[in-house]
Amino acid sequence: MMVGLTETSVWEDEIYQIEQTDAVVAGEPNLGAGQGIPNVPNQQLANRTQWLKGQLAATAALLSGYVPTARMISTGAGLTGGGALSANRTLAVSFANLAEAKAGNVATKAMNPLVVKQLLQAMFEEQGASGALLPIGTPIFWTSTTIPAGFLEQGSVCNRADYPELWAHAQSSGMYDETGVEKTMFGPGDGATTFELPDWSDDVIRVWGNGSGIEPGRALGSWQDGQVGPHAHDLAVRYWERNNDGGSTSRWDPNSGGTEFVSTEQNTGVENRMRNTALMMIIRAY
Known part of the structure; x- marks a missing residue:
């Protein structure tokens, strides 16, 4: 009766090569005792095989906990291509x-x-x-003399056909003057093919009260000239004059003298104005 080799799970560093001088004697392999020499290489290969089998089993056990054949890829909102890992998957x-x-x-x-x-x-x-x-017709301050695309400088004359949305806004804005007199409003241009943008050159913008009671009846976009509000200057003007009663000394006579004109010269100019900075005003056209 034939007996199989006893396999041990161990990694053999090398496989014995049978030499010409080795006795060809069958039996249990024992290289040290010189017995069963023909079976020594077979024993060593069997040991390696057993060791590799154990390593593969251990690896498979580890992998089974991470990627089982039944594992699925589920795609959420916005993704497609999910499914079982048993097939190639492309997520999109x-x-x-x-x-x-x-x-x-x-x-x-x-x-x-x-x-x-x-x-x-x-x-x-x-x-x-x-x-x-930034709706059509919105005015903004601009820090360059080069006007960006989509905008026109205030005061410009425009073709109605080139800027239909702006022309429509002008007519429905509440600050369109069909007579063309009020230059701070949209104007009719030539009355047929063009229209005018409000011209606010050198003016300060004042927020429309819209019924606040400060300026009753003020129209949106209407122009207003400069004005100095009511005020008073209290000036006491007196001067010395020789008396008229025959005396020889000068005295203060509050009833004598004529009209005196008093003027202020510091910080004066040709207009009343606040400190200011000049910027370009442009209007969203398209």
Whole structure:
């Protein structure tokens, strides 16, 4: 009856090579005792095999806790391509287009940088139901003599066909003067193809009271000339004059003398004005 080799789970550093001088004697392999020499290499290979088998079993036990064959990839909102790990999987992201981003009613799509840029630009430029961030007709101060795209300088004469949204705003703004007399309002231009933007050159903007009672009846966009409010200057003007009663000394005579004119010269000029800085005013046109 044949008996199999006894396998030990150990890594053999080398496999014995049978030499020509070795006695070919069968039996239990024992290299030290010189017995069963033909079976020594087989024993060593069997030991290695047993050791590798144990290592593989241990590795499989570890991996089974991390990636079992039944493990799934679940995709959340905006992702597709999930499923079992037993097959190759490609995950994909669903991106919103500009129309969906503007509507703001899709919760299962992401936004890429291009759509974010387009959305912000649209929010500044388009005048939807809720109005743009900077609606057509908005005036702003500008710190350059070069006017940026989308704007016109105040006081400009414009073609109605070139700026239809601005022309529509001018007519519905509440500060359109169809006579063209009030230059601080939108004007009719030539009455057919052009219109005028308000001209606020060298003026200070005053916030419209809209019924506050400070200036009853004041119209939006109306111009107002400069004015000095009621005030008084208390001046006491007296001077010495020789008496008229025959005396030889001068005395103070509060009843004598004529009219004296007193003027102030410090910090005076051709107008009344506050400290100021000159900036360009531009109006959102498109």
